[in-house]
Amino acid sequence: MAIGFTIDNSNPFNAIFLPLANKFAENLQNQGVKVFNDTPISNNKNSRIIFGAHSNPTFWLNNKKDNDIFVNCEPIFNKKWQKVNASYMSLLKSSRVLDYSKKSKKYVTNFNLLPMPPFYKSNISDTKVMDVLFVGSINERRKIAFTILQNQGVKIKIGFKIFGNDLFQYIQKSKLFIDINYHDNDAIFNMFRFCLCANTGTIYTGEVGVTSEYPEVEELLGMTITRDIETLPNIITKLLSDKEYWLNALNVQRNIAEKLEAKFQIFFNLFGKEFK
Numbered sequence: 001m002a003i004g005f006t007i008d009n010s011n012p013f014n015a016i017f018l019p020l021a022n023k024f025a026e027n028l029q030n031q032g033v034k035v036f037n038d039t040p041i042s043n044n045k046n047s048r049i050i051f052g053a054h055s056n057p058t059f060w061l062n063n064k065k066d067n068d069i070f071v072n073c074e075p076i077f078n079k080k081w082q083k084v085n086a087s088y089m090s091l092l093k094s095s096r097v098l099d100y101s102k103k104s105k106k107y108v109t110n111f112n113l114l115p116m117p118p119f120y121k122s123n124i125s126d127t128k129v130m131d132v133l134f135v136g137s138i139n140e141r142r143k144i145a146f147t148i149l150q151n152q153g154v155k156i157k158i159g160f161k162i163f164g165n166d167l168f169q170y171i172q173k174s175k176l177f178i179d180i181n182y183h184d185n186d187a188i189f190n191m192f193r194f195c196l197c198a199n200t201g202t203i204y205t206g207e208v209g210v211t212s213e214y215p216e217v218e219e220l221l222g223m224t225i226t227r228d229i230e231t232l233p234n235i236i237t238k239l240l241s242d243k244e245y246w247l248n249a250l251n252v253q254r255n256i257a258e259k260l261e262a263k264f265q266i267f268f269n270l271f272g273k274e275f276k
């Protein structure tokens with residue numbers, strides 16, 4: 001039996017799903033399942049795993065197959081988000097969904113919780129040419145946070161539209177990979193960004209939202225991540241100036257990554273059996 005993979009190509013930013021799609025494909029192949037790249041409009045009878053459908057929900061409502069599976073990483077539990085994305089909500093309600101958050105369950109008929117895995121794995125290395133890396137768009141809130149850090153002598157590399165292996169190479173060259181919430185609210189912890197570097201030689205740092213769904217990462221609170229953005233400069237300064245502290249924090253992070261990987265493998269061992 002085989003299963004197809006499709007990343008919606010209507011939005012170039014959907015390339016961010018490449019490492020997650022590759023992780024899926026690798027694990028299915030390890031279980032003896034044939035995987036292949038499939039087109040958005042497909043006459044193939046096999047199931048597809050589809051990423052990025054939120055970018056073009058009307059298209060997918062019209063062109064999905066009954067056995068398609070949609071991966072959702074959007075905050076569909078947010079009422080305001082639901083109103084702006086009504087077509088996407090309709091798509092998910094009529095489809096099988098793998099979702100990163102338990103909060104989404106009551107909004108999806110055919111729901112499976114997807115434990116987010118570390119996307120990359122690499123050895124700890126001293127070959128670092130950047131202090132702090134941020135990849136993403138900049139709004140006023142993030143700009144203020146970065147200005148405060150830069151005024152304290154922290155060197156920040158800001159990137160945009162960096163995906164796949166290029167993103168991994170940037171992460172590898174950085175001591176810290178930072179995340180700042182886009183809005184000043186109780187956002188859920190950005191597990192997707194955390195998993196980009198969780199099992200590498202780079203520390204994830206920054207402001208976090210609600211962590212209750214990911215109790216593993218709470219061990220890092222106050223060490224590399226914080227709920228209070230005003231304490232972030234002290235955390236980053238400590239990580240950059242104290243090698244022993246940095247190394248200890250990195251080891252804690254990598255141990256968490258192994259726990260996340262184990263949860264993902266348990267899920268995928270069951271998921272993969274459906275396609276053998």
